[in-house]
Amino acid sequence: xxxxxxxxxxxxxxxxxxxxxxxxxxxxxxxxxxxxxxxxxxxxxxxxxxxxxxxxxxxxxxxxxxxxxxxxxxxxxxxxxxxxxxxxxxxxxxxxxxxxxxxxxxxxxxxxxxxxxxxxxxxxxxxxxxxxxxxxxxxxxxxxxxxxxxxxxxxxxxxxxxxxxxxxxxxxxxxxxxxxxxxxxxxxxxxxxxxxxxxxxxxxxxxxxxxxxxxxxxxxxxxxxxxxxxxxxxxxxxxxxxxxxxxxxxxxxxxxxxxxxxxxxxxxxxxxxx
Ligand SMILES: NC(=O)c1ccc[n+]([C@@H]2O[C@H](COP(=O)([O-])OP(=O)(O)OC[C@H]3O[C@@H](n4cnc5c(N)ncnc54)[C@H](OP(=O)(O)O)[C@@H]3O)[C@@H](O)[C@H]2O)c1
Numbered sequence: 600x601x602x603x604x605x606x607x608x609x610x611x612x613x614x615x616x617x618x619x620x621x622x623x624x625x626x627x628x629x630x631x632x633x634x635x636x637x638x639x640x641x642x643x644x645x646x647x648x649x650x651x652x653x654x655x656x657x658x659x660x661x662x663x664x665x666x667x668x669x670x671x672x673x674x675x676x677x678x679x680x681x682x683x684x685x686x687x688x689x690x691x692x693x694x695x696x697x698x699x700x701x702x703x704x705x706x707x708x709x710x711x712x713x714x715x716x717x718x719x720x721x722x723x724x725x726x727x728x729x730x731x732x733x734x735x736x737x738x739x740x741x742x743x744x745x746x747x748x749x750x751x752x753x754x755x756x757x758x759x760x761x762x763x764x765x766x767x768x769x770x771x772x773x774x775x776x777x778x779x780x781x782x783x784x785x786x787x788x789x790x791x792x793x794x795x796x797x798x799x800x801x802x803x804x805x806x807x808x809x810x811x812x813x814x815x816x817x818x819x820x821x822x823x824x825x826x827x828x829x830x831x832x833x834x835x836x837x838x839x840x841x842x843x844x845x846x847x848x849x850x851x852x853x854x855x856x857x858x859x860x861x862x863x864x865x866x867x868x869x870x871x872x873x
Pocket of ligand 1: 611791
């Protein structure tokens, strides 16, 4: 059985918008459970941003260490897990959150950009999981990866990102099957539109913000905390029978397309008599 909340979580992309929210959602969950937690907050490189985050986590009452490495490099994926283990012992949760999208039409996308997109968003999760497998088997821990609604539905202009996130979802379903016997649960979360440093430029324009909000059935753009809460749930004992699942956190937008078709009929004639 998993412990009530993770005792030691490694969160990649921790200094970013969603990663930071994941760290604080895990801390809040541990606080509610009355359990100690050690956060290994990972960034691509050491520096002031990471140090500040570690201090904030400690101020919030959790143990914390900063670890760093470029996850597009296989050796640095392994090193992140080694650094985390040296600071906090066996991992009980791995959160593969770091990632990035870049626009590019498939017609003329450079091979290097395709490779970088897959190495960052997909291959890194497999390599981090491989490096953490023995520890997670000992703790009967969990892996949660942050994919995207772009991995569920085509995202024109972002073909490599969309394919990489789709592959990430399937990778995690495979890991869930292959590692269930070790007691390791593996799930994904698919955020919709979330306002973070990655997407902030778009939301600076009020008109675009309002247009985006109008597309979301729940009437607003997502907050990093919405995703943090979903990840904390999947890493908790409350999800101890959940594996190979993809939890969509998008305010309903992924399912909304058919309601946007113009000229939809009202009540079908055949129903009028009822
Ligand atoms: N925001 C959205 O609307 C949205 C929607 C769907 C899915 N997502 C996904 O959610 C995740 C988090 O995104 P976010 O919006 O929070 O973006 P963000 O604020 O830009 O954070 C992304 C983080 O990824 C890290 N990262 C990037 N390249 C890296 C590398 N080569 N090695 C190690 N770390 C690297 C960055 O760390 P450093 O700063 O240390 O470089 C950064 O902190 C991503 O996987 C993204 O694809 C976001």
